[in-house]
Amino acid sequence: MKQVTASGQTVEDAVQSALKQLNTSADQVNVEIIDEGKKGILGLFGSKPAIVKVSIAENIVARAEKYLKSITSQLGVxxxxxxxxxxNEITFELSGEKIAILIGKRGQTLNAIQYLxxxxxxxxxxxxxxxxxxxEGYRKRRVETLTQLAHRLADKSVRTRREVSLEPMPSYERKVIHTTLQNNSKIKTYSHGNEPNRHVVIKPS
Structure with missing residues (x-):
């Protein structure tokens, strides 16, 4: 982490000196006041300079990216x-030679990584x-698959006049099913069960 120790007549002066040395702005740093200084008599006699330690704050997104890479590295990828x-939405798009390992069966490994x-x-x-x-675009392909699955199982529910339960899915995948079928007046959808086994049920209206 890049940091400097600087001094000045006041804490503000010391901070500004440090910012100039680091070539950055106040919103990008952490400031530690080592000594607030002392003005002294008439601002001259017995005065002490203020001393601060200023370090560039590590971007939270960059930290998350490092954490993500540490997870995949432990998986050998x-x-x-x-x-x-x-x-407030951050997307991390991964690419690499063994990317299928990180996706896992029906995206389960990828979902676990996302959760962490x-x-x-x-x-x-x-x-x-x-x-x-x-x-490598798995999420988009998964949405297309879920959309097709939703229509197919909705048709099955209407044809058989029975409820159809889907496999357990994370909340955002369940949302895809609900959204896909929300305008289908022949069926209704709802989520049932507790995480991680919560799933969508399609039933005839």
Whole structure:
């Protein structure tokens, strides 16, 4: 972590001196006041300079990216990460030679990684973030698969006049099913069960 110790007549002067040396702004640093200084008599006799230690704050998103890479490294997969931030939503797009290992069966491994990064990021930040961890476009392909599945099982429910239960899914995948079928007047959908076994049920209207 890059840091400098600087002094000045006041704490503010010392901080400004440090910012100039680091070539950065106040919102990008952490400030530790070592000595608040002393003005002295008439501002001259017995005066002591203020001393501060200023270090560049590590970006929380960069920390999350490092954490993500440490997880995948423990799984034996070296990756490249492309990070996109849109307000409070952060997407980490992974790429690499063994990417299928990180996706896992029906995205279960990828979902677990996403959950861990979500916990890490929000535990380390005052702001709440929505985290999406994707791997070479898997999420988009998964949405297409879920959409087709929703229509197929809705048709089955109408045809058989029976409820159809889907496999357990994370909340955002259940949302895809609900959203896909929300305008189908022939059926209704609801979620049933407790995490991690919560699943969507499709039933005839």
């Amino acid at each position: 070296e990756i490249s990460v492309e990070t996109t931030t849109n307000s 990064v979500h916990l890490f990021l929000n535990k380390s930040s005052d702001q709440y973030y929505t985290v999406i961890v994707d791997a």
